[in-house]
Amino acid sequence: xxxxxxxxPEMSVQEAETVTLSCTYDTSENNYYLFWYKQPPxxxxxxxxxxxxxxxxxxxxxxxxxxxxxAAKSFSLKISDSQLGDTAMYFCAxxxxxxxxxxxxxxxxxxxxx
Amino acid sequence: xxxxxxxxRHKITKRGQNVTFxxxxxxxxxxxxxxxxxxxxxxxxxxxxxxxxQLEKSRLLSDRFSAERPKGSFSTLEIQxxxxxxxxxxxxxxxxxGRGGTDTQYFGPGTRLTVL
Numbered sequence: 650x651x652x653x654x655x656x657x658p659e660m661s662v663q664e665a666e667t668v669t670l671s672c673t674y675d676t677s678e679n680n681y682y683l684f685w686y687k688q689p690p691x692x693x694x695x696x697x698x699x700x701x702x703x704x705x706x707x708x709x710x711x712x713x714x715x716x717x718x719x720a721a722k723s724f725s726l727k728i729s730d731s732q733l734g735d736t737a738m739y740f741c742a743x744x745x746x747x748x749x750x751x752x753x754x755x756x757x758x759x760x761x762x763x
Numbered sequence: 764x765x766x767x768x769x770x771x772r773h774k775i776t777k778r779g780q781n782v783t784f785x786x787x788x789x790x791x792x793x794x795x796x797x798x799x800x801x802x803x804x805x806x807x808x809x810x811x812x813x814x815x816x817q818l819e820k821s822r823l824l825s826d827r828f829s830a831e832r833p834k835g836s837f838s839t840l841e842i843q844x845x846x847x848x849x850x851x852x853x854x855x856x857x858x859x860x861g862r863g864g865t866d867t868q869y870f871g872p873g874t875r876l877t878v879l
Contacts, residue, residue, distance in 0.1 A: 653805075686870075693767075694806075694854070694870040740805050749794065749819055751868060753805030 651676045655754035670726045672741030680746030683724045689737040731761045767871035775877045783841045784874045788857030798854040845878045
């Protein structure tokens with residue numbers, strides 16, 4: 650079975666500061682993919698960043714970067730220079746190789762304060 | 764690129780009634796997915812189509828649920844004899860055919876179902 654755990658239900662950060670959201674996962678697959686999705690209030694979910702498990706290098710996307718620790722099955726998201734528009738639910742998701750489905754965590758509600 | 768659209772955005776129904784939701788994927792995306800999201804939870808996978816073929820179904824998809832994608836374009840999700848436990852946000856996503864699992868799934872705004 651595949652599981653994704655986000656241990657921080659809520660977090661807050663001051664504008665322009667850096668925040669890290671945690672995610673751990675469990676899978677028996679050797680090949681899999683990891684994603685962070687953002688769901689702003691009353692808006693649709695959008696992809697923030699993705700990581701192929703076979704790649705050693707951590708993915709980065711502008712102010713967003715991940716710390717992928719494969720042995721520890723950890724996939725944290727770092728948001729630098731936080732902006733008010735970053736306020737949203739953030740979901741970590743796992744896609745096992747050979748399957749098309751995404752397995753999501755319960756999410757972390759991030760609030761960026763002015 | 765107009766994005767994934769879903770209709771209706773909100774649906775209120777009485778227990779025991781049937782409801783049908785529609786999803787229009789991004790044009791030329793041949794993969795389409797349905798997820799269900801209850802309050803305080805992440806989305807849960809329901810089913811997946813490649814073109815018109817339904818290739819994967821979750822155990823969550825009970826006999827009361829049926830999904831179709833007859834022409835490989837839009838999809839419908841029907842729930843028969845609705846129960847209060849069916850109250851949730853139903854999300855649709857689509858993705859293009861590409862290499863490996865990094866194909867991004869693009870989500871629609873969802874249909875919020877309330878069963879009274």
